Amino acid sequence: MTTHTRLTNREVAAILAGVAARLQILDANRFRIIAFQNAAESIRTLAQDINAIDAAGELTSIQGVGKGIGDAIHTLLVNGSDPEFDALFAQVPQGVVDMMQVPDMGPKKAKRLWEELGIDSVAALRAAAEAGKLRDLKGFGAKSEEKILKGIELLAKRTERGDGERMPIGVVRPLALHMIAELQAKLPAGAIERIEIAGSLRRWKETIGDVDILCLSAQPALVMETFRTLPEVADILGAGETKSSVVLGNGLQVDLRVVERKHWGAALQYFTGSKEHNVAVRELALKQGWSLNEYGLTATGAGDAPAGEERFFEEEADLYAFLRLEWVPPELRENRGEVAAAQQHTLPALLTLADLQGELHGHTTWSDGVASVAEMAEAARARGYHYWNVSDHSVGLGIVQGVDGEKLRRQRVEIDAYNRRCAEADIDFRLLQGSEVEILADGALGLPDDVLAGLDVVVASIHSAQRQDRETITARCLKAIYNPHVDILGHPTGRLLGERPPTEIDMERILQACRETGTVVEINANPARLDVNDLYARRAVELGCKLAINCDAHSPQDLTLAEYGVGVARRGWLTAADVINTRPVDAMLALLKDAQRNAHDQP
Ligand SMILES: [Zn+2]
Numbered sequence: 001m002t003t004h005t006r007l008t009n010r011e012v013a014a015i016l017a018g019v020a021a022r023l024q025i026l027d028a029n030r031f032r033i034i035a036f037q038n039a040a041e042s043i044r045t046l047a048q049d050i051n052a053i054d055a056a057g058e059l060t061s062i063q064g065v066g067k068g069i070g071d072a073i074h075t076l077l078v079n080g081s082d083p084e085f086d087a088l089f090a091q092v093p094q095g096v097v098d099m100m101q102v103p104d105m106g107p108k109k110a111k112r113l114w115e116e117l118g119i120d121s122v123a124a125l126r127a128a129a130e131a132g133k134l135r136d137l138k139g140f141g142a143k144s145e146e147k148i149l150k151g152i153e154l155l156a157k158r159t160e161r162g163d164g165e166r167m168p169i170g171v172v173r174p175l176a177l178h179m180i181a182e183l184q185a186k187l188p189a190g191a192i193e194r195i196e197i198a199g200s201l202r203r204w205k206e207t208i209g210d211v212d213i214l215c216l217s218a219q220p221a222l223v224m225e226t227f228r229t230l231p232e233v234a235d236i237l238g239a240g241e242t243k244s245s246v247v248l249g250n251g252l253q254v255d256l257r258v259v260e261r262k263h264w265g266a267a268l269q270y271f272t273g274s275k276e277h278n279v280a281v282r283e284l285a286l287k288q289g290w291s292l293n294e295y296g297l298t299a300t301g302a303g304d305a306p307a308g309e310e311r312f313f314e315e316e317a318d319l320y321a322f323l324r325l326e327w328v329p330p331e332l333r334e335n336r337g338e339v340a341a342a343q344q345h346t347l348p349a350l351l352t353l354a355d356l357q358g359e360l361h362g363h364t365t366w367s368d369g370v371a372s373v374a375e376m377a378e379a380a381r382a383r384g385y386h387y388w389n390v391s392d393h394s395v396g397l398g399i400v401q402g403v404d405g406e407k408l409r410r411q412r413v414e415i416d417a418y419n420r421r422c423a424e425a426d427i428d429f430r431l432l433q434g435s436e437v438e439i440l441a442d443g444a445l446g447l448p449d450d451v452l453a454g455l456d457v458v459v460a461s462i463h464s465a466q467r468q469d470r471e472t473i474t475a476r477c478l479k480a481i482y483n484p485h486v487d488i489l490g491h492p493t494g495r496l497l498g499e500r501p502p503t504e505i506d507m508e509r510i511l512q513a514c515r516e517t518g519t520v521v522e523i524n525a526n527p528a529r530l531d532v533n534d535l536y537a538r539r540a541v542e543l544g545c546k547l548a549i550n551c552d553a554h555s556p557q558d559l560t561l562a563e564y565g566v567g568v569a570r571r572g573w574l575t576a577a578d579v580i581n582t583r584p585v586d587a588m589l590a591l592l593k594d595a596q597r598n599a600h601d602q603p
């Protein structure tokens, strides 16, 4: 009989992570710290209920859980607490652990502040920094006080944002599209002539503050009324004749504006943003003697046109053209050089969803996917793909079902049979066999080299011990990159949008190594990940790396997520040539082979 509440996987993981953090602060044995970090990460991502695994006496079958930690978890699950953990939690206050969340505040600094100045919470840390008390400590100065205060501010903002100020695009976009579809379905045919999403959503930003929608309509009052009574609307902030602001049940704000046809081009440009891009365009317009607002251009008198003369644009492209700019794709409008490029007509020909010929990272029921090899292949073909790489998790991951060499041999038979059927039916589609091989905590891979050598495309990823320090996790990843059998680095920074920050990994060094070895950098298109992000994608191309856009699909429906990866790629200025899975299968494989030849021993 248990008298305490049953602990969930997440709760157990949090306790183990708390133990690891305290061991870090106490400067315990490094391997012991890593062991707890590994176990925490494994259990956090574990599919099976840990109580069931414990009941079956199989805790040590979980990756990273040895006899010692297993026994402690068992005690924890049975009694609701573990005496050794309790002692650690009593010894190091939670507030000191929280201090480690402040950017740049490692365990060593937190420990010294706590032991030498008695600071045991983020609030106490702020007070001490504000009072100038940290500079008494050797190695700390006014500069570090300033840095710590800034870090605390950042941390507070991050926490605030976590409360829902910005939402992941993967949540917002389907909702916005659904509302537009509902609006159109409820209105008489032709009531809306044109409707378009503007704002950061049109720019495919990874998180969205609020949604801006513009439309053309001869019946604005009816459109507004219908919009405000959509079932998702929880609250109405504004109800004007041509503008309505509503808040949805999940807290998202959506604004709808009806604009005049002659203002459409300028309005769409204005409400698409970003603010920084618009400032740059406005400055350029001013230099040409025009002031720009959401309606159009008005001559200032400084140019050829007499002051007060107006220009309107039905299309956004006409506005850009008038200013002697190439039309700038919304994804580029962040003032990162796009205005100058538009002036010189050197904007990149961004890749599109239609450029993707196949994908190189996805899962089936051989690991944690929900569909069979054949079902995933059918879904890929239905999207017009010509190839799909079966890359199930290798052994070595916390999830119970990993694929080892023996299973891969059996899986190969299934894949070959499917490909034979395609060939006989003259279908231009090929399944490849790969693996999402685990990069273990020490940088070794979850499958031996001779097994990897037999695969078509190998993706290597990290799913455990993600809180290793910068040096450790970077070295770990470099080891995998320099393995000649590794073709693609999967979701390189490990972040989960709004849920888990990226690892400490040194992406500049990682990208340099990818360039050197020809290892392909993944843009994981799953909107919970979007990893690498737009900035790293752009940097990767600058360095000369190739990228791959993969849904990391675990179900047939997941393949629809590719558009999010394309959004990231476009924001990163990528062309089709930068992305390997825009190539036909043989050309793509040849490129990977070349890269393998270039891979050499790690310096
Ligand atoms: Zn993965």
Ligand SMILES: [Zn+2]
Binding pocket: 361, 362, 363, 436, 552
């Ligand atoms: Zn995966």
